[in-house]
Amino acid sequence: MVADSDMSDSQSARALAPRRHGEILRRLAADGTVSITELAVHFDVSRQTIRRDLKQLADRGQLELVHGGATLFEPTEAAFTERRGENAAAKASIGRAAAALVRDGMVVFLDSGTTTLAVAHALADRKDLTICTTSLSIALQMCRQPQVRVHMLGGEIDPAEEAAVGIDALEAISHFRVDVAFLGGGGLSPDGDVTDFTRNGAEQRSRMVATAGKAYFVLDSSKFGRLTPLRIPRFELAAGVIVDRRPQEAICEALKRKGPAVIVAE
Amino acid sequence: MVADSDMSDSQSARALAPRRHGEILRRLAADGTVSITELAVHFDVSRQTIRRDLKQLADRGQLELVHGGATLFEPTEAAFTERRGENAAAKASIGRAAAALVRDGMVVFLDSGTTTLAVAHALADRKDLTICTTSLSIALQMCRQPQVRVHMLGGEIDPAEEAAVGIDALEAISHFRVDVAFLGGGGLSPDGDVTDFTRNGAEQRSRMVATAGKAYFVLDSSKFGRLTPLRIPRFELAAGVIVDRRPQEAICEALKRKGPAVIVAE
């Protein structure tokens, strides 16, 4: 005789409400916004259910409802999402490609910048990572992830980058042993150099290239051929350059000669 | 008919209660949630049994029951985001009182916490300030202000505070000469001590009290009489305690004896 009234209800484990809540908040922390329709599809529940979830979270003050979804009500993240608009798809794909190079348990350095931020997003549901960063936004977002340790490299904050620069940050870098570093850059010059806007930035990235087990530059295609004043010293020690589409042939060849691999996302 | 007492039936199926408990807790630690239906299937026992298991574990304080399963109860989870809402008016008035003590050109240290965040808000339109802070949110906010320099004290990020703690932050403090520091605290004990939750926090604040030209503790009235485990050493060197209403007479007198002034906002 089979027992069926209470036992094995033929039902494939609908997610628990707290599970949904957890993931909703994680997505929110990562992206700044969530959409009801997307979430409903993702969890395979009705939109009404998601609405009820969001209502609860909103009542607890964890998010703010907006038409079609919810946002963080932190002014901090808002500005962020705005800036991110350009090339968002390209950056997201670079982020995924970069995240594929990271295994659980690693120590990861994330530079400041919107492209490295995309890497942080792509690492959102990883477990057991240690993140080192100079970026305030990245630190704030990643520290909300469970099972992720975050080290903020301190120093004077550059308002344009919203990240620490200067001597303190430079020095702090040397304290860490990082497995893999993802660095931004101002441009990818026609002769295959990654260049930067400021002396401090270039020096900081240079040190990280030299220190990290593997260093990758993440650069979206808007940077191709762009010239900024400072070459990043020792750039050729980097393991690779992650881009959203293949750069001009001349650049590729120059890179090949120097050493770093060209990794085209997606 | 069958010998079954020794018959190791299909691996995890039909485990003893303590075995189930062990695995339940392991799963909980890994995923943050467990579902009754899933566990019942996994152990091949009835849902009622799992419910009884969870009830026991909940009675022992090892998890928190929710509809359909259980979660680990996270005191930190929403702590920061929730706390922000509480006592907002009181904190704002404390913020204004604190800001009144700051003159343009000063070097100001802002501790982590929601009350110090209110101080940051109150300083929003000041010119020519230098802000030092361990708080990610404060750094992010203040660096968007024109004519404000921000120094972020780096270190490991405590997710509950969303601020740097630990040895790096401690050390970084000593590099600065600050005119005025605004510090948070866990509680204001009946005998007029400001106390803290963690050793690191207490030490960090203690150093700041000793280092800063003037140090003020900002405490909303919910902290009055509250006991937290660690006294902040050298607290009596602080210039004052800024509160939103006058504390109990005993506390006021104890404070007077020790030295710090009591400043009631508004």
Add this chain to the structure above:
DNA sequence: CCATTTATGTTGCATAATGTAACTATTATT
């Protein structure tokens, strides 16, 4: 052997969560 305890299964009903549908409001498009 029986009585007792302990763990588990079963059942029925109360409660809570989710789904559905009809209708209204908002946003986007022309």
Add this chain to the structure above:
DNA sequence: AATAATAGTTACATTATGCAACATAAATGG
């Protein structure tokens, strides 16, 4: 401004879960 498309609301149906009471079966102890 009119329209279509998308999202929000409300009310109610459906399903899943919680709970308590009782049933069953093995273990325990005399």
